[in-house]
Every structure is written in structure tokens, then in C-alpha cells.
Amino acid sequence: MYAVIKTGGKQHRVSPGDIVEIEKIHGNKGDSVCFDEVLLISRDEEVRVGTPFLTGAKVSGEIVEQTKARKINVFKMKRRKGYKKKTGHRQQLTRMKIKEISI
Numbered sequence: 132m133y134a135v136i137k138t139g140g141k142q143h144r145v146s147p148g149d150i151v152e153i154e155k156i157h158g159n160k161g162d163s164v165c166f167d168e169v170l171l172i173s174r175d176e177e178v179r180v181g182t183p184f185l186t187g188a189k190v191s192g193e194i195v196e197q198t199k200a201r202k203i204n205v206f207k208m209k210r211r212k213g214y215k216k217k218t219g220h221r222q223q224l225t226r227m228k229i230k231e232i233s234i
Contacts (some may be wrong), residue, residue: 155223
């Protein structure tokens with residue numbers, strides 16, 4: 132059984148027991164989170180697709196930790212002008228453990 136959920140402007144394929152990294156959501160370690168924006172649920176041979184979301188479908192999970200992704204270096208330069216600019220960015224992430232998928 133798996134589901135496709137939408138969170139943080141992205142879609143994630145999740146199954147019960149999976150640990151996924153999503154864009155940061157508010158909460159502390161151990162808090163329970165419920166995702167209502169479920170796009171698709173597949174159970175055995177049955178596939179249910181929403182338009183755009185399935186009504187009554189929920190995916191629940193638990194926050195494992197709040198963390199950051201690897202650093203991304205951003206370098207800008209204009210040739211022959213002496214302009215150089217280097218910055219970096221670390222995206223804040225939430226690591227989630229998926230507990231259950233309900234229809």
C-alpha cells in the first residue's frame with residue numbers, strides 16, 4: 132500500500148513505515164502530523180486517484196527530527212567587471228515517519 136501526498140509544493144510517494152524528508156513544517160520531535168492533501172492511494176490492485184485530492188483520505192505521521200539539507204553554494208560572476216558574489220543556502224527539512232494511510 133502506498134499514497135502520493137502533496138506538501139511543500141512537492142509530491143511524495145509514501146508507504147507506512149517510510150521515513151521521508153519534506154520541507155519544514157512546524158512542530159517538535161514526536162509530534163503527530165496529518166496530511167489531508169492525498170493525490171493517489173494504491174492498495175493491492177486497486178488504485179484511487181483524486182481530482183485533484185481524494186476526499187476523506189488521510190496520511191498520518193510523526194516528526195522524527197527537524198534538520199537541514201546539505202549546503203548549496205551559489206556563485207555569481209560578471210566577466211571583465213570584477214564582480215563576484217558567493218553565497219550559500221541550507222534548506223530546512225523535517226524528517227517524518229509515516230504511520231498509517233487511511234481512506
